[in-house]
Amino acid sequence: MSWDFSTDPETEAELAWIRDFIDTKAIPLEALELPVREFDRAAAPLIDEVKARGLWAAHLGPEHGGTGRGQLRLALMNEIVGRSRVGPTLFGTAPPDSGNLELLAPHATPAQRTRYFLPLLEGSVRSSVAMTEPGAGADPTLLSTRLERHGNGWVLNGHKWFATNASLADFLLVLAVSDPDAHPKHRATVVIVDRDALGVDVRRDIPSMEDPEPRPAQIENHCEITFTDVALPADAVLGEPGRGFAMMQERLGPARVHHCMRWIGQAQRALDMLCERATYRYSHGSTLADKQTVQNWIADSAAEIAAARLLTLHAAWRIDTVGSKAAREDIALIKFYGAKVLHDVIDRAVQAHGSLGFSADLPLEAMYRRARAARIYDGPDEVHRQSAARLILRGFTPPADGIPAEHLPTRRQAAREQFAHLLSDRKVADDVIRSL
Ligand SMILES: Cc1cc2nc3c(=O)[nH]c(=O)nc-3n(C[C@H](O)[C@H](O)[C@H](O)COP(=O)(O)OP(=O)(O)OC[C@H]3O[C@@H](n4cnc5c(N)ncnc54)[C@H](O)[C@@H]3O)c2cc1C
Numbered sequence: 001m002s003w004d005f006s007t008d009p010e011t012e013a014e015l016a017w018i019r020d021f022i023d024t025k026a027i028p029l030e031a032l033e034l035p036v037r038e039f040d041r042a043a044a045p046l047i048d049e050v051k052a053r054g055l056w057a058a059h060l061g062p063e064h065g066g067t068g069r070g071q072l073r074l075a076l077m078n079e080i081v082g083r084s085r086v087g088p089t090l091f092g093t094a095p096p097d098s099g100n101l102e103l104l105a106p107h108a109t110p111a112q113r114t115r116y117f118l119p120l121l122e123g124s125v126r127s128s129v130a131m132t133e134p135g136a137g138a139d140p141t142l143l144s145t146r147l148e149r150h151g152n153g154w155v156l157n158g159h160k161w162f163a164t165n166a167s168l169a170d171f172l173l174v175l176a177v178s179d180p181d182a183h184p185k186h187r188a189t190v191v192i193v194d195r196d197a198l199g200v201d202v203r204r205d206i207p208s209m210e211d212p213e214p215r216p217a218q219i220e221n222h223c224e225i226t227f228t229d230v231a232l233p234a235d236a237v238l239g240e241p242g243r244g245f246a247m248m249q250e251r252l253g254p255a256r257v258h259h260c261m262r263w264i265g266q267a268q269r270a271l272d273m274l275c276e277r278a279t280y281r282y283s284h285g286s287t288l289a290d291k292q293t294v295q296n297w298i299a300d301s302a303a304e305i306a307a308a309r310l311l312t313l314h315a316a317w318r319i320d321t322v323g324s325k326a327a328r329e330d331i332a333l334i335k336f337y338g339a340k341v342l343h344d345v346i347d348r349a350v351q352a353h354g355s356l357g358f359s360a361d362l363p364l365e366a367m368y369r370r371a372r373a374a375r376i377y378d379g380p381d382e383v384h385r386q387s388a389a390r391l392i393l394r395g396f397t398p399p400a401d402g403i404p405a406e407h408l409p410t411r412r413q414a415a416r417e418q419f420a421h422l423l424s425d426r427k428v429a430d431d432v433i434r435s436l
Helices: 009-032 036-052 071-081 097-107 110-122 244-280 292-322 328-358 364-374 381-393 408-418 426-435
Strands: 127-130 146-150 153-164 171-177 188-194 200-205 222-232
Touching: 009 036, 009 071, 071 244, 071 292, 097 110, 097 127, 097 171, 097 244, 127 153, 146 171, 153 171, 153 188, 171 244, 188 222, 188 244, 244 292, 244 328, 244 364, 292 328, 328 364, 328 381
Parallel strands: 127 171
Antiparallel strands: 146 153, 153 222, 171 188, 200 222
């Protein structure tokens, strides 16, 4: 029997260091809301500390130049790092760079590794991933961006949007249709495109619920891009042509676990604020801590966070032990369940703070706006529910005789036959069956 919820002392010490770093350095830096250049300057010495501690890019194994030791350990780390909006950047695990590194690591050629992977790993460049189009999101088989062979190379034409960090990125991983006649899942290819290549136009940082008036080229802006006759060399292709969908799925599996653990950290931070508020806010004769509704919010939030946390840690453990593909059901479950827990806990914390919660004097309102996106990106809730349900349903078949497996009269009859030798006295047997 091996079933152990404890954390080894070495990891515990590492997590304690990360907790202190996030509380004393990342959360204060986050409060400054610096523009990207000033942020990079302020972040540099903190990143050096993380690197010196051997915790940089922990989502990548040492074989790829990272310091990670598996998804489970990373999940525990991300829970703490994710408490702060800037935490992932300070630890080299911020999306979309983290997922792009995971995609480049196994697929980059030696030349791509030198030119793109290593600078991204080091943190000296930024990247973006451009998959979604105005006409194709949840269903990527509808993509229309085209990648056509031209001489020895390729030409890219299309229109993408919501590519996070594209206006800051040095290069983009673009998913485009290279073989429109192939099976829908084998049509697309991933290409690496320099952002300053001729024909690449990052048209705008899209105003959104996260930021209705985005400052240009700010971290975590989502961008609209057109590609017009972009000439690409043959070696712009990452991995094999036609394997783009499968590769993006590979990228998204572990990335969803990273997101979910960061959400646990965010949800716990919101619950901490809710509990603090309950202790001092006085209304109608008692503090909020004495109101049963607020007690319910606290207890429900704690239970939901614990459930989402265990589900996510289990998914991380499954990825480590059986791989992302076999862990698809676990990953789908945490993606929609974690997003709901995140949203609901922050919502309760906003409510408990009243007008202060609604104001921008607390981080809760920004957390709430960002939490809303979690139900959409990396696949909307409904698609993950559908995938999970389909995978679960694979374990079921219709009953051959059309009678449900649990149909009690049928089961009683079968039980009577099974236990006939014990129930030899006919009257006793009938009594037993009647009492079932
Ligand atoms: C904050 C944020 C960051 C993002 N970053 C990136 C990025 O870096 N790169 C990138 O390429 N994209 C990015 N996206 C885009 C994201 O991946 C898409 O929004 C997502 O895939 C959904 O696509 P869509 O928006 O086109 O919605 P649609 O495909 O139009 O779906 C709309 C809604 O339809 C419903 N729906 C769709 N399919 C089904 C189904 N099978 N069953 C039931 N209901 C269904 C769902 O309710 C869904 O929310 C980002 C999005 C957000 C919000």
